[in-house]
Amino acid sequence: MTQANEIQMEQLGAVTLLDIRGDITILSESFLNDAYEDANNQGAGKILLKFQEDAYINSGGISVLIQLLAKTEQNAQQIGIIGLSDHFTKIFNMVGITKFAKIYKTREDALEAMS
Amino acid sequence: MNQILDDQTIEINLPSKVGYERVAMASAAALARLGGLAPERVEDLKSAVAEACINAMQHGNNWRPEARVVVHMDVSADRFIVSVTDQGDGVPEVPKYPGIEKIIEEKVSPRGLGVFMIQQLVDKVNFNQTADGGHTMTMEIRSTK
Numbered sequence: 001m002t003q004a005n006e007i008q009m010e011q012l013g014a015v016t017l018l019d020i021r022g023d024i025t026i027l028s029e030s031f032l033n034d035a036y037e038d039a040n041n042q043g044a045g046k047i048l049l050k051f052q053e054d055a056y057i058n059s060g061g062i063s064v065l066i067q068l069l070a071k072t073e074q075n076a077q078q079i080g081i082i083g084l085s086d087h088f089t090k091i092f093n094m095v096g097i098t099k100f101a102k103i104y105k106t107r108e109d110a111l112e113a114m115s
Numbered sequence: 116m117n118q119i120l121d122d123q124t125i126e127i128n129l130p131s132k133v134g135y136e137r138v139a140m141a142s143a144a145a146l147a148r149l150g151g152l153a154p155e156r157v158e159d160l161k162s163a164v165a166e167a168c169i170n171a172m173q174h175g176n177n178w179r180p181e182a183r184v185v186v187h188m189d190v191s192a193d194r195f196i197v198s199v200t201d202q203g204d205g206v207p208e209v210p211k212y213p214g215i216e217k218i219i220e221e222k223v224s225p226r227g228l229g230v231f232m233i234q235q236l237v238d239k240v241n242f243n244q245t246a247d248g249g250h251t252m253t254m255e256i257r258s259t260k
Contacts, residue, residue, distance in 0.1 A: 066215060069215075
């Protein structure tokens with residue numbers, strides 16, 4: 001069983017949007033890290049992660065995201081998240097991701113707050 | 116693992132391969148919906164079943180594809196019980212999630228995250244050794260929270 005993520009990067013003013021298609025599991029590690037490195041190399045200071053609302057996210061994927069947050073914390077980057085279902089919003093709160101990244105309801109909310 | 120199966124019970128036997136937890140997850144969701152679990156609880160159940168299967172495949176069976184994971188599900192009017200059994204020796208101690216601050220600031224391993232999620236998502240969870248050397252995680256989730 002293979003899995004691939006498609007991640008598109010878009011610059012929206014001061015915010016770099018990473019639009020992540022597909023499920024978030026341990027198999028997402030290289031895709032997310034490569035996308036982050038691209039954004040980081042272009043000097044991104046504010047990164048907005050957009051997930052698909054029907055994406056399957058498991059603990060392996062959350063671990064990858066936490067490791068990503070360790071890098072953004074080290075590089076003093078601001079992180080926002082959009083596109084999560086209510087269930088995964090609850091889980092991201094539960095495991096503490098919201099201590100290091102802010103979840104927004106909509107892209108407009110995120111851009112207004114982060115710009 | 117010879118249990119009586121009736122019309123409220125299903126059992127699935129999975130290889131220990133990445134992604135196969137989704138088979139159990141989808142089956143649990145379908146049975147839970149038939150049993151009338153609230154939609155929010157079905158989502159909790161799906162994540163808990165997925166994490167328990169991954170835990171069994173990874174820590175119980177060391178990702179040996181030939182080592183099986185058996186998922187037994189039983190639904191009733193007010194609750195859903197699911198047990199996930201591996202063929203390994205289980206973990207001597209349930210790992211404790213260190214918390215995100217320690218992972219990020221002290222570079223501690225995120226080990227224990229899956230079990231932590233299960234403990235938060237279900238109403239009851241137990242860990243037991245089986246007579247034939249495997250390990251079973253049994254979870255109970257009520258219809259409404």
